[in-house]
Amino acid sequence: MKALQLVKYGKIKDSLVFNEVSKPTIQATDVLIEVKAAAINPIDKSIILGNLQNMLPIPFPSTSAYDVSGIIVEKGAEVSNFEIGDLVYSRVPQEQMGTIAEYVAVTNMAVSKKPGNISFEEAASIPLAGLTALQSLEHVGIKKNDKVLIHAGSGGVGSIAIQYAKAKGAYVYTTTSTNNVKWVAALGADRVIDYKTEDYKAIVKDADIVFDTLGKNYSLEAFQVIKQGGKVVSVVGPLDEDSAKMFGMADYKLPEELAKLISGKEASYKFIFMHPNGVHLGELKSLIEDEKIKPIIDKVYPFSESIEAFTHLASGRAKGKIVIKIN
Ligand SMILES: NC(=O)c1ccc[n+]([C@@H]2O[C@H](COP(=O)([O-])OP(=O)(O)OC[C@H]3O[C@@H](n4cnc5c(N)ncnc54)[C@H](OP(=O)(O)O)[C@@H]3O)[C@@H](O)[C@H]2O)c1
Missing domain, CATH: 3.40.50.720 (NAD(P)-binding Rossmann-like Domain)
Structure with a gap:
């Protein structure tokens, strides 16, 4: 599958590369999400620049980003709270980082059904x-x-x-x-x-x-x-x-x-250092469905322009969220 990977610390344009990688395999408590959209956050930029290498060391190459929305296409033997075909969103845990890709494996504990009244792009903008x-x-x-x-x-x-x-x-x-x-x-x-x-x-x-x-x-x-x-x-x-x-x-x-x-x-x-939490995402889902919270998206980039999306993020002037449409 295609993935946007960090191959070294440094400037955005020098450090991010599109690679062909194998599809992730799932553990018993994981679901495999076919990614529809990913979103990026300032932490993704800080990781690329190497500013967090002591706190969050990253092995190279690593697929970038934490926010995802998509469809469950496989589930582990111990997953009982989701079915194949469920439309979901997540902020994936550190050890499963890598949502700018066609698939991502995520522990079911970090996943929630996505709000029913918003698009995949909007849903991806919410988790982190x-x-x-x-x-x-x-x-x-x-x-x-x-x-x-x-x-x-x-x-x-x-x-x-x-x-x-x-x-x-x-x-x-x-x-x-x-x-x-x-x-x-x-x-x-x-x-x-x-x-x-x-x-x-x-x-x-x-x-x-x-x-x-x-x-x-x-x-x-x-x-x-x-x-x-x-x-x-x-x-x-x-x-x-x-x-x-x-x-x-x-x-x-x-x-x-x-x-x-x-x-x-x-x-x-x-x-506060936020933590992945499917139950909290469920609470946000309810607030979004009750129209108490609406996603604010600055721009949706195509997968092929993911690196430009990071350059925009790095400006520090985003109005709401920057999203990447994967599929
Ligand atoms: N600890 C954690 O778990 C955690 C989690 C998420 C985020 N964060 C951190 O929280 C910060 C915010 O994250 P974010 O995703 O909201 O970032 P962001 O979307 O990139 O923030 C960009 C916004 O900041 C505004 N801004 C910049 N300087 C400002 C100022 N002096 N006064 C008022 N507004 C200003 C800009 O508005 P103008 O263009 O109008 O200035 C722009 O709209 C980042 O540093 C991020 O790393 C930490």
């Missing part, structure tokens, strides 16, 4: 970003009337997080640039802050939750806008001690400046 939004906002126990700041509302994660937070009844502030303000407001955000012309720190006061999707100074500034006892959840900022342990960094200590800000606000801080 959707699970990140759900798992981050659930970690901080988002609830009705919470005031939540979600950074980068026009990104893959932010565009779903806004809709998820609104579905939970929260009041949502979000940041984006001028050109995106209108469509991001249409996702339901209560106050869209144009970071080109406005200072979000002057607008957001006493937030219950900050969802930090930007990192760097934004992780620290979060403590200026949360209430006393508020919660900061980050997917880009410094690791917390538990998440550092997960990556084998037993002696890790929170950066001193961050630790001071947390104690000054009697706040909580958590770094």
Whole structure:
């Protein structure tokens, strides 16, 4: 079968190659998905550039990407929750990475039936970003009337997080640039802050939750806008001690400046590294079918133009998700 593979770390155009590879074989708990569409995420770019080689070492060659939608064409002897012919979507686990290919084998635990009211391309756009939004906002126990700041509302994660937070009844502030303000407001955000012309720190006061999707100074500034006892959840900022342990960094200590800000606000801080989860994808499926969440797609590329899709991703300006139609 044809697959887009990473053959070395480096620049996108030097590192990705279309190869003919054998069709994956399945374990007893796996399903084999005939891939209809895949989606790409900033982590795929970071892997290519070699930025994650200590945390997530990749053997070469490896097929790229984690997000998939498609049709189950084989199932292992122990799989009882899916049938051949089921239309599904998944964020595949690290060890099964490789969705820009004609087939991918995935543990049934990471798979859900796809939402019935959206296309394969739309379904592929959901898993990684959707699970990140759900798992981050659930970690901080988002609830009705919470005031939540979600950074980068026009990104893959932010565009779903806004809709998820609104579905939970929260009041949502979000940041984006001028050109995106209108469509991001249409996702339901209560106050869209144009970071080109406005200072979000002057607008957001006493937030219950900050969802930090930007990192760097934004992780620290979060403590200026949360209430006393508020919660900061980050997917880009410094690791917390538990998440550092997960990556084998037993002696890790929170950066001193961050630790001071947390104690000054009697706040909580958590770094989330999303995990594959078929049950959570099932929850997102229900929200999509209830029209509480709609997928936002920037562009669908044909399989043959997958490398161009990565170049677009690397610009950091995607409006929603970048999808690759495989078949
Ligand atoms: N820890 C985890 O498990 C996990 C999971 C998923 C993602 N992540 C990380 O989370 C981050 C976001 O992921 P993503 O998929 O949403 O990325 P993305 O879709 O590539 O984000 C692009 C968006 O970011 C916006 N943006 C850039 N700078 C901004 C700023 N200063 N203020 C407001 N918006 C800004 C851009 O809007 P403008 O063009 O308007 O600036 C663009 O729409 C990435 O760093 C990714 O690696 C982590």
